[in-house]
Amino acid sequence: MLANAAIRTDTLRRKETFRMGAPDHHNRVAPRQALAQSMQLMGAIMSYARNTEIFGENEPAEYVYLVISGAVRTYKILNDGRRKIGSFYFEGDIVGLQFEDTHSLSAEAVNDAKVLVVKRSAMTGLAARDSSVGQEMFALASRELRRAQGHVVLLVKSAQERVASFLLEMAHRRGTGDVIELPMSRQDIADYLGLTIETISRTLTGLEGKAAIDVPNARRVVLRDRTALRRLDA
Amino acid sequence: MLANAAIRTDTLRRKETFRMGAPDHHNRVAPRQALAQSMQLMGAIMSYARNTEIFGENEPAEYVYLVISGAVRTYKILNDGRRKIGSFYFEGDIVGLQFEDTHSLSAEAVNDAKVLVVKRSAMTGLAARDSSVGQEMFALASRELRRAQGHVVLLVKSAQERVASFLLEMAHRRGTGDVIELPMSRQDIADYLGLTIETISRTLTGLEGKAAIDVPNARRVVLRDRTALRRLDA
DNA sequence: CGATGCGTTGATAACTTTCAAATTTAGTGG
């Protein structure tokens, strides 16, 4: 197995606003998690350019991140250079919340992204006083765990099954009907599914040939036959 | 890919004792998690024969389980019959704790096992009154998440790397030095690593040929050269 | 307009699975 390109760009971050009060409408995010609600009251919004690092593996986990816009990927680099993507996060998702004091994965912006950054100590402090916040944190960790378990299941399937599952997952999470705009590159998808870009490309072409999907361009996929895809989504 | 044997035996469980007071010494477990401490005060011990179900996927998650002796596996059956093992749990490990109301995986005893069964409502009730319990639950979910992330990374590696990683993980978790007693079958290992039993067998033989391990019998592996194994544990 | 990055397509090689059979181990009844 060969090294997948681990894009490492300079960290170009820009702090935009610091807000302790109510967020303005423009930046408010429909909270996917109840936790996100609380977070909006106590963070600062940061902008991350495409491919810049948000946090690094083994760095102290000082902050928790709520995606306002754009997409974020978490990943690990194996010791021979291969990259494994752990998860993608979109608007309303929370990244980096955990109990341990250091991050177990790195995180980068997939495309230009705005992220609400909240001190972890603020969250845990709140949780100590308000058990419902603690409950929300546990719930989030539970959901992340379930997602990771799903990812594990995904990785034992065939290439076609993985790609089909990935497309259905994206359609479900992005909620844009049958048209999926993919913010990530083929390399990102490959590193998420544990395949190569060539296999991703060939598999998409294959699914197109079966009339299960359309691929009008590299970053857009249209689901044509969800039943066929679900049949593959073992 | 073909169906892996999903052993499904009759559920032979036997409730042994019900204890609300202090547990007797014989059954007390050195708690791997602080949570286990609290659990020992409020559960009932159940015995599960080899290959019997402890809980099933999509069943209401009414209980949480602390392994007292033996080993437990969690797994999912894919719609074509393949089985994917999510995790193994040993003495002192907690199984089935989550926020959602139904289990996302099934659980079975790998060998004859004793398990302390605790009502989930008892735990969450306790957590609502005592934020440190809530914190412990979050910590446990976090650890499980990290384990699952490690599992995801494992599954993108080559067969040899997966087996090497598995052996190192077992050696670390069982803590019996260089001699590993495997409570699980080759099929279990295969379903955990996303490989076939034949590949597991061949890979072990290969590692033996490289003098990295000894396999005196099917259920015992001796680590001979951890450095070589770690080199493979990408 | 040429460079550059990203994606697609093709041919070949490597790795793992599948199918088959032999061998060892475990379980059961006498």
Added chain:
DNA sequence: CCACTAAATTTGAAAGTTATCAACGCATCG
């Protein structure tokens, strides 16, 4: 305790899937 049967594991040969290597196309950007 031994003999016998079933189950689990190992080993071999062939087939299948995905990776690797290489070339080409397409778009973006200076």
